[in-house]
Amino acid sequence: MTAAPHALAPCLDTLLGQALAGELGPDPTTRRIAVAFTTSQAVRHDGRSGGYRNEVLSLRLDRAVGSCATEPGALPPGTVEDCAGAEVAGLLQHPVLPVRVAALDAYLMDVAPHTPAHGAQPVTVPAGSSLERSRARAAAVTDLLDVEPGGAVLVVGVVNSLLAELRSRGIKGIPCDLKGGTTEWGEPIGTDALAEIGRCDAVLASGMTLGNGTFDPLRRSAQEHGKPLVMFAQTGSAVLPRFLGAGVAAVCAEPYPFFWLDGGPGTIHHYRADDGGTS
Known part of the structure; x- marks a missing residue:
C-alpha cells in the first residue's frame, strides 16, 4: 500500500495549533x-465478572x-449545547480538553477520511454479540504488535478482551489504567504507565490518553525507551495517525x-508508520 507522505506532529498542542491556523485543511473559522x-x-x-462504564x-x-x-459525568453541564452550531476554530481552543480533541478529530477526519489514499487499511469486524465483536x-488491534510469544506488552487503558x-x-500483558483496580483475572x-515502560517490549495504548492529557508524555517516554507504541483509537481515530513515525508505530x-453500538459488521482501519502514514 502506498500513501502520501505526512508532516510529523511533535505534540497534540502543536497539531491543534496547525489546525487552527488552517495549515492542515480549510479555515476552521x-x-x-x-x-x-x-x-x-x-x-x-x-x-x-466485571464491567465498565464510559x-x-x-x-x-x-x-x-x-x-x-x-469518564462518566466529567463533561461540564451544557457542553453538548455549547458545541452544536459552534465554529470548529472556537472548539479547537475550548477550555475542556475532550472538546478540543473531538473537534480536532472531526476536522481531520473531514480533511483526510480513513481511506487507502490516506494510508488506511480496512479491517472488518464481523457481526456478532458484544463480546464476540x-x-x-x-x-485486529493485537495484529499490529510486533512482539513474539514470551514478550511483554504494557497495556494502557485496560480492556479485558485485549x-x-x-x-x-503467549504474550504477557502489563495492565495500567488511571482508575487502578484489578483485571478479570485478579491481577493488579x-x-x-511511565514507571512500567522499562518492563515491556511494546506499548499498546488507548486513544483515551488524548482526552486525559497523558498521550504526549507516554509517547515521549516510549520514544526515549525505544519501545514501539501502538494505539487503539475510538477517541481521536483521525488524530493519532498524524503521529505515525513520530513516536507512534501503528494505529487501529x-x-x-463503534463496535459496541450494534451487532452488525463494521470496519476499523489499520495504519502503520512504515506504510507512509496519513497525508
Whole structure:
C-alpha cells in the first residue's frame, strides 16, 4: 500500500495549533459543527465478572464524526449545547480538553477520511454479540504488535478482551489504567504507565490518553525507551495517525459508530508508520 507522505506532529498542542491556523485543511473559522451528542454506556459481558462504564463526546462536521471518550459525568453541564452550531476554530481552543480533541478529530477526519489514499487499511469486524465483536476487535488491534510469544506488552487503558488476546498469543500483558483496580483475572492494575515502560517490549495504548492529557508524555517516554507504541483509537481515530513515525508505530482507528453500538459488521482501519502514514 502506498500513501502520501505526512508532516510529523511533535505534540497534540502543536497539531491543534496547525489546525487552527488552517495549515492542515480549510479555515476552521468557516466550518461549524452540525450535531453534538454524547453516548453513555455500561458494559457487563456474559461470563465476565466485571464491567465498565464510559461516556463519549461526538461532534458531526459534514460527513465526519469526531469523538473523545471521557469518564462518566466529567463533561461540564451544557457542553453538548455549547458545541452544536459552534465554529470548529472556537472548539479547537475550548477550555475542556475532550472538546478540543473531538473537534480536532472531526476536522481531520473531514480533511483526510480513513481511506487507502490516506494510508488506511480496512479491517472488518464481523457481526456478532458484544463480546464476540470485542474479541474480534481485540484480535485486529493485537495484529499490529510486533512482539513474539514470551514478550511483554504494557497495556494502557485496560480492556479485558485485549489482555485475553495477548494471553492467547503467549504474550504477557502489563495492565495500567488511571482508575487502578484489578483485571478479570485478579491481577493488579498499575496507575503509572511511565514507571512500567522499562518492563515491556511494546506499548499498546488507548486513544483515551488524548482526552486525559497523558498521550504526549507516554509517547515521549516510549520514544526515549525505544519501545514501539501502538494505539487503539475510538477517541481521536483521525488524530493519532498524524503521529505515525513520530513516536507512534501503528494505529487501529475506529471511528464512530463503534463496535459496541450494534451487532452488525463494521470496519476499523489499520495504519502503520512504515506504510507512509496519513497525508
